[in-house]
Amino acid sequence: MVGICGILGDPQHDIDAIDHTIEWADHEEGGVYRDDTVQISHSVHRESDAHQPETTREERRLWIWGDVIGFEDSTGYTPREGTDVSDAAYCADLLRSHGPSFVEGLNSEFAGVILERDRTEATLFTDRLGARPIYFTDELDDSVLFSTHLNSILAHPAFEPSVDDELLSEFLTLERTFGIYTPFEGVSQLHPGSTLTVDLETGSTSLERYWVPRYRPIDRPYDEHVREFSSIIQRSVEERSDPSATEGLFVSGGSDSRLLLSLLADDVTGYHLNDSMNTEAEIAREACETAGVAFRFLQREPDYLTDVLERVADFQLFQSFFDQAHFAGFEDELTDEVDAVFSGHTADTILEGFYLPTREVPVPHLGWTIPLPVLEPVESVSSYAEYIVNDYQYHRGSSTNTQPAYVTLDKSPVAVLREYMTESADGIVHHGVTYPSLDALAHAGGFYPITNNKAYFTYYTANQMLPTHYPFLDNRVIDFSLSVPHRHHVRRSIVNRTLTERNRALAEIPKAGIGLPLTYPRTVYSVAELWRSFKTNIVPDSGSGGGSWSDNAAVLRETNIAESHLLNEEHAERCPAMIDWDEIEALYRRHLEGENNYFDLYAVLSLCNSYPAKNDLVAPR
CATH class of the missing domain: 3.40.50.620 (HUPs)
Known part of the structure; x- marks a missing residue:
């Protein structure tokens, strides 16, 4: 697992409990940095990027993980030249010349940390779209625990995860939790296009958004x-x-x-x-x-x-x-x-406007719809929530406003979405992410952050x-x-x-x-x-298939993936209280008999085999 993780603040919270969570394979490079204010571990693919932190003449220290290819400031865009300089060295040079605001002009995908010379502050930063997300919690005493992988937060013995049933149901229904939220209370992503400065003495934080998507169409040929x-x-x-x-x-x-x-x-x-x-x-x-x-x-x-x-x-x-x-x-x-x-x-x-709301024409008696290349205006956050739940592009489910049969939460998917969406004169907040207008939400809601x-x-x-x-x-x-x-x-x-x-x-x-x-x-x-x-x-057997992805319905019928990795007592015990196990078994039986329930079954396969489930972090205690 390549990435960065660390503890900013109180040194009593040891990084040794979590640094293994950013290791994906044995051939990765990296290391651990410690002083009396921070502990930071990094893991990268290239040996040339392993030397981190990079230190500026002003004795600021910098770590970065990403694909950094250029920089833009008031004088214009300058592509990065050559690959003989590491990402960290390249960014440290920009930090020297532009200060911490260099992040605003960095292109294109990255997550990083800057440690100030006097060791009183550290700043986390991510790219415009949060493509390399930074997960963090400030619920440790006087400290911030962060990582480019969610498991690092959940694995730390000083943090006690608590499941948010509504957001977990959002994942099971729509294949992700939107915006900066996760299914675990007190754990969120860093806002895309932002920096988070941490006071290393008190653990207090200050967020600054340096970029938001502004839809400014140019009418030209x-x-x-x-x-x-x-x-x-x-x-x-x-x-x-x-x-x-x-x-x-x-x-x-x-x-x-x-x-x-x-x-x-x-x-x-x-x-x-x-x-x-x-x-x-x-x-x-x-x-x-x-x-x-x-x-x-x-x-x-x-x-x-x-x-x-x-x-x-x-x-x-x-x-x-x-x-x-x-x-x-x-x-x-x-x-x-x-x-x-x-x-x-x-x-x-x-x-290509994949997530832009477009019109759909229902076909009577057949139960399916025809998508049309015609824009459907978004008039409110409520209409956008309805669009997310019902549009075939936004998810692979049944495109109906219902939870999976095994979810016992008494709240519809659209109601869960609306719980985390607000609108004001200053813009729209969708699951903790700020958009300057409804047009910006419609345009960028599917990629800002990219985890959407x-x-x-x-x-x-x-x-x-x-x-x-x-x-x-x-x-x-x-x-x-x-x-x-x-x-x-x-x-x-x-x-x-x-x-x-x-x-x-x-x-x-x-x-x-x-x-x-x-x-x-x-x-x-x-x-x-x-x-x-x-x-x-x-005509289901018309031969109109032939794509590149697996036939997921057939995978569940023709392999033992469900029997070996879901339908046993061990996995039943891992489930949160909001899951009805009998319904999962019934859903699978109906799938074997001809229904297509792969989406709902893949959802619970993903949950029950995840790190938090296998470590008893989602089941009732």
Whole structure:
């Protein structure tokens, strides 16, 4: 487990009880720093980043974990040059020249600590989107306990976890707890785009937000948006690529990875994960061949998700179910073959309006809806809460305002959401995160913080395995996204258009699942999606599948993952009081008989195999 953890303040709370919680594998580098005011442990992939803290001439000390590629101040943006200087040394130089406010201009994903010279204050900081979240509690006497992993907080003997039933039900229903909250009282994330200064004598804290998403659309010809984005994404990829390193790319049958293929050197290796060489896999291979790069097929075995559950269960963040750790079962192959890997993850979220509210048309008598590329205005926080619960993009569940059958909490999901959402003249607070307007909430609510994304665990676990680059999380891409009118986000695909202009041969390869080239207008895809939905719902065996992810319903029926990792007395005893175990067993029986209850079963599999459950931190005491 790579990351940072520590105790700021009273030295009686020893870090030895928790430093192991940020260790993912034996090959990681790191160390522990101690003085009479702080204890900080760090773990990193690269030996060059292991020397921390970095000390400035003013004797400030700095630790950082992330992917740091440039800096912007009043004079403009300056990309980082070369890789011969460690992240910590690069940031320490910025700390010397700009003071602690350098964090505001740092690009792109990171979490870190600054210890002042006189040892009276320490400052925690994170990137704009909280992509590398910092969890913390100030409930230890005169101290703050923090970590880039939730388990570090829960593992400390001086902290006694208490489950928040409402937020745990939110995780089980919607696959994450939103905003800065966790299912444990007194434990939260650091607000995205912020710093938290800790008084090391008293343990008191002061939060300062240095960035919030402000939706400021620029009304101009769409071609101008495309030209600007094409320039931004090219620089974003170039600044992350290291010619001296062996690099890979996660390749799918869609457009995001193809755009990255068009920008990377031809010595990259494309990695595609699938059960078989189905339609999506063949398209991914064709994309690699067209780009002139090597193609590597990672084939899942029938018990793959059981292996993934066993590998990642201890690292559950309550920000995705276990199966979102898609590549965790191929850690050895990836780390043996490449130094770093690129990913197109989050492109649809940030650039394609994936979480923007759009209209859905119900189909009478069939019980399903048709999504339309038409914006649905958000008029209040209540309507936004309803949207989260009912929209098919926001979660993989049944899209109804009900808890899983085994949750006994007498409160609807939308009521739980509304409990943590407020609106005032100063903006909206959604689960502890501040948005300046309803437009900003609608635009950025799915990625600010990035842990609001239902597939966050894909990002997190890939970063734990090896250095991973995410060009679509670049500050310049985020700023660009906020400048594009919402109508373009939902009606057009800037990724498809940019790819078409950069490499038409790649764009003309059909998109998996749709069967149409990426050169077509987005409205045509909407019609194709409608036809695919029709075939899937009316003629289930129509052959309209062939994607890259597992058939989760079949996994539960055809493997023993539920019997071996859920349905036994040991796991029943681990459950919190709000869980009805008999309902879990009944739900599983109905699933075996033909219902599709995989989502609710994956939720409780994720919970019962997590670190806090296995250490009796969620069951009644």
